[in-house]
Amino acid sequence: MADVPMYLQEQTEENILNRMLAKVPSDIDKSEGSFIWDAQAPVAFMLSEAALWAQELLRRGFASTAASDSPDIRSAELDLRTAEHGVTRREAVASSGSVVFTGKPGTNVPKGTYVATPADETTGESSVEYVTTASVTLGPDGTGTAPIRAVTPGKSGNVPAGVIQLMMTSVSGVTSVTNPEPTRSGTDIETDQSLLERFYAKVRSQGTSGNKAQYMQWASEIPGVGGVEVAPLWAGPGTVGLYLLDTDKRAASQEIVDAVQQHIDPTQDGQGEGTAPAGPIVTVMPAEEVEIHISVKVQRTQEQPSTIEEIRALIEEGVRAYLQQIAFNRKDPLVRYTRIAAVLLDIPIIVDYSELTINGHAEQQNIEIGSGQVAVLGTVSVSE
Incomplete structure (x- = not known):
């Protein structure tokens, strides 16, 4: 804690013993x-330990000090504190995407077919398994696309394009499988800092009567949501639009x-069957x-x-971090040329650059x- 109460300061074994001995007749x-x-x-000695326990008890009693800075630690005390205000930790979310099966035309690949990435013996990275969430029949060209979801929730399911190559479930007539696009939106169980941020948003910016703040709070309660933008009167009076980002922005x-x-609004008929009040239709x-x-050119x-x-x-790492920083920032809704130029100059191995274009604009x-x-x-194109 920033400031330990006076009655818990300097409660060392030596100080306590000296005070006790001072009470004994000379x-x-x-x-x-x-x-x-x-x-x-x-x-x-026991009293000095009790003082340390009291300090720890105070630390765990407040949300700001109970929260851990480590992304790998989850504070049970923080869960208890935020739950008092109806804010609960969001669970991990499984990554999703699609795969293309190749094989004999007319072959049916059933829902529940397992596919996976190969394990990497060099790095020790284990295989990541996925399951199809719908069946698909290979077309005349011998290919078919099926949606997939990672078996194990978490960010480990977010993999690049082309790495899902193994058929874990044998399907006669299928010769190969691959994912043409990266799998996305897999998130780990919410960190303490993220939970603390949502807790502060709830208690410091009270959402009431379906205002913008409340719609943002409702949407943020769902695991995997990393950003919300509210569009009042989205399709005219009595409508609200919500745009969502995942945790990777x-x-x-x-x-x-x-x-x-x-x-929020499962029926979309204004009956208020979800958390949204009766009246508005939320999309x-x-x-x-x-x-x-x-x-x-560098x-x-x-x-x-x-x-x-x-x-x-x-460059990709720096620009991606910048774009995540400005996601849904309506106060400054611009991707600035100068900020991307600054990313280039912040890279130590780049002495200078020229002919920088962003979406084809050289100016x-x-x-x-x-x-x-x-x-x-x-795309990022780099040349000399």
Whole structure:
């Protein structure tokens, strides 16, 4: 805690023992090893421990100090504190996506077919398994696309395109499987800091009578939601639109969208069957992604050897972090040319750059992000 109460300060074993001995008459032997000293020393030790326990009890009694900074630790005391205000920790969400099966035309791949990524013996990375959530019949060209969901919830299910290659369930007539797009929207169980942030939003910015703050609180109660934008009068009077992001600040998956819709307004008839009040018709949608494509020429430092691929990876990491930072920021809805230029100059192995273009614009032109839209990283082209 920032400030320990006065009555718990300096409660060391030595200080407590000295105070106890000071209460003993001066004509009695109080030296170390005496009967009085030996009798009071264990008591002083136990009292000093009790003071530490009291400090820990106070720390765990307040949300701000009960929350851990580590993403791997979940505080049970924080769960109890936030639950008093109706804020509960969001569970992990399974990643979702789609795979393309290839094989004999007319082959039926049933719902519940398991596919997986291969394990990597070099890095020790284990295989990630997925299951199809709908059946598919291979078309005349011998291919068919089926939706999938990770078997184990969490971010581990978010994998790049082309890495799902194994058929865990044998299906006669299928020769191969792959995922043409990355799997997305898998999230781990909510961290203490995220839970604390939602708790503060609830108690400090009270949502009432279906105002914007309350719609944002309702949507944020669903696992996997990483951002909410409310559009009042979305389709005229009596309508509300909600645009959603996942925790990676990308457009939320359909599963997350459906879960929020079910939570807030499942019937969409104004009857108030969900958390939304009777009257408004609420429509929940994923945010519209606006891809930001970057092309640039760079001058590399000679002191630290590097490859173009390494530079591209660093640019992607920096720009992606910037775009996540400004997601759904209506106070400044611009992807700024100068901020992307700053990302380049912040990379130590880049001495200088030239011919920077963003979405084909060579001049210093900002990209405006509209309501319900989110900027996401597209292609990054790097040359010398």
